[in-house]
Amino acid sequence: MLDPVFVRDHLAEVEARLRQRGLDPAADLADLAALEAERRRLIPAVENLKREQNAAGEAVARAKRAGEDPTAVFAENKARAARIRELEGELADVERRRDARLLTLPNLPHATVPAGRSSADNVEVRRWGSPRTFDFAPRPHWEIGTALGILDFERAARMSGARFSVLLGAGARLARALIDFMLELHVREHGYLEVEPPFLVNAAALVGTGNLPKFEQDLFRVAGEWDLYLIPTAEVPLTNLHREEILDGRRLPLKYTAYTPCFRSEAGSYGADVRGLIRQHQFDKVELVKFAAPEHSHDELEGLTRDAETVLERLELPYRRVLLCTGDMGFASAKTYDIEVWLPSQEAYREISSCSNTEAFQARRAQIRYRHDGTGKAQYAHTLNGSGLAVGRTLIAILENNQQADGTVVIPEALRAYMGGLEVIAPR
Numbered sequence: 001m002l003d004p005v006f007v008r009d010h011l012a013e014v015e016a017r018l019r020q021r022g023l024d025p026a027a028d029l030a031d032l033a034a035l036e037a038e039r040r041r042l043i044p045a046v047e048n049l050k051r052e053q054n055a056a057g058e059a060v061a062r063a064k065r066a067g068e069d070p071t072a073v074f075a076e077n078k079a080r081a082a083r084i085r086e087l088e089g090e091l092a093d094v095e096r097r098r099d100a101r102l103l104t105l106p107n108l109p110h111a112t113v114p115a116g117r118s119s120a121d122n123v124e125v126r127r128w129g130s131p132r133t134f135d136f137a138p139r140p141h142w143e144i145g146t147a148l149g150i151l152d153f154e155r156a157a158r159m160s161g162a163r164f165s166v167l168l169g170a171g172a173r174l175a176r177a178l179i180d181f182m183l184e185l186h187v188r189e190h191g192y193l194e195v196e197p198p199f200l201v202n203a204a205a206l207v208g209t210g211n212l213p214k215f216e217q218d219l220f221r222v223a224g225e226w227d228l229y230l231i232p233t234a235e236v237p238l239t240n241l242h243r244e245e246i247l248d249g250r251r252l253p254l255k256y257t258a259y260t261p262c263f264r265s266e267a268g269s270y271g272a273d274v275r276g277l278i279r280q281h282q283f284d285k286v287e288l289v290k291f292a293a294p295e296h297s298h299d300e301l302e303g304l305t306r307d308a309e310t311v312l313e314r315l316e317l318p319y320r321r322v323l324l325c326t327g328d329m330g331f332a333s334a335k336t337y338d339i340e341v342w343l344p345s346q347e348a349y350r351e352i353s354s355c356s357n358t359e360a361f362q363a364r365r366a367q368i369r370y371r372h373d374g375t376g377k378a379q380y381a382h383t384l385n386g387s388g389l390a391v392g393r394t395l396i397a398i399l400e401n402n403q404q405a406d407g408t409v410v411i412p413e414a415l416r417a418y419m420g421g422l423e424v425i426a427p428r
Helices: 004-009 011-019 026-065 071-102 141-148 154-160 170-189 203-209 235-242 294-314 361-366 391-401 413-419
Strands: 123-128 200-202 228-230 246-248 254-263 282-292 319-323 335-343 348-359 369-371 382-390
Touching: 004 011, 004 026, 004 071, 011 026, 026 071, 123 294, 141 170, 141 391, 170 254, 170 282, 170 294, 170 382, 170 391, 170 413, 200 203, 200 235, 203 235, 203 361, 235 254, 235 282, 235 361, 235 382, 282 294, 282 391, 294 319, 294 335, 294 348, 294 382, 294 391, 319 348, 335 391, 348 361, 348 391, 361 382, 382 391
Parallel strands: 246 369
Antiparallel strands: 123 319, 200 228, 254 282, 282 382, 319 335, 335 348, 348 382
C-alpha cells in the first residue's frame, strides 16, 4: 500500500508515476484527496471535544468538593461523549474508505525503471550462455516428454481438467531433483533459511502481499466456511512470516527460501500457452524472499537476482536478464528483473523467474517494521521476492535444450547426484 501521507503531500508526483504504469489515476486520487480533507477536519474536532471532556471532568470534581450540584455538567458531558462517539465513527469510516481505495493502487515505480507500455519496452541487461545449434529440428517439451513416457496431459485432464499435468518416472524424479538442487544451493551457498510454510493462507495474508483485494479472480478459494485460499506462490506465506512484527534491524537482511506447489486460476490468460507446462493451474516453485533495510534493498535485489541466475548457470541453460518497464511490472513491485531462459522450440527467451523489490508496499499492508539498531522508532522494512526457480519451466528448458536426435535427454551434470547417477533419460 502506498504511504497515505506521501500521497497527500505529493499528489502530482504520485499521479505522474502511476501514469507511467499506463493508468489514469485522476479519479482515485481526487477521491483520496477529498477523504484526506475530511479526515483532517474530523481529527481536530474529535481532539478538541476530548480536551473539553477532560476539562469538564475536572469541573465536576471541583463542584463536588465545593458542595455544588454537578447535574448540568453531567448532562453536558453526556451530550459531548455522544458527539465524540459519533465523530469517531465518522473518522473510522473515512479512514476505512481511504485505506480501501489505497489498496487498489499499485506501487510507484523506482526512478531506475524505464518508462514503457508493454514488454516491448523492457530493457535487456545481460545474457549468459549461447543457444545450442541443433543438427535436427528441435521438438517442444510436450512432444519430448510424451515420447519419453514421463509426461501425461490426457490423464491429468480426465481427473482435473485442462492445464494440469502428470509427471511419471524419470520426469517426476527430475522435478524432485530440481527442487532438492535449488534448495541446497540457496541454503548452503547463498545463505537462505529453508522454510516449509502452509499451502493455505487466510485473506489477510493475501492482502499483505497485494494479491487481495484486486486479484481475487486469480486465486483458488477453499469451499465452505473457511477463510482460506491455496497459495499462488510461496511469496505469500514467506512474506507473512513477520506480519505485524517489529524486526531487529541489526539482523537484516533476513533471507528465506521455500519449495511449495503453487495454484493459480490464470484468469484472463486463456488462449496463452495452452499447450505444455508453461502456464498451469498447479506448478512447483522454489521461492526466495528477503526483508531488508530501505537503504540496502536495491543492492539486495541485485543479489537475489544473481542467486536465481546461478541456478541456470549451474544447469548450463542459456538465459538473459531483462529490466521490466513501468507498464509491464507487477502490481506490488517498485522494480523487477525477469530472468528468461532460452527455449529452442520457440527460438525465444521465456520468463522463468521474476525478481522484485516491493520496497515498503507490502510491509505497510502487512505491518512489518524494524528498528535500525534494535531500538528507537520503528519504520517499515522493504520486502523482496523472486523465483529461484519455477520448477516446471526449468524442467521444460532441460528437456528442450538437452534433447538428442534419438529422442533421449541428457541430464545436466549438476543434477546427476540428485538423480541417483542417471545421465540420460530414455523412453520407458
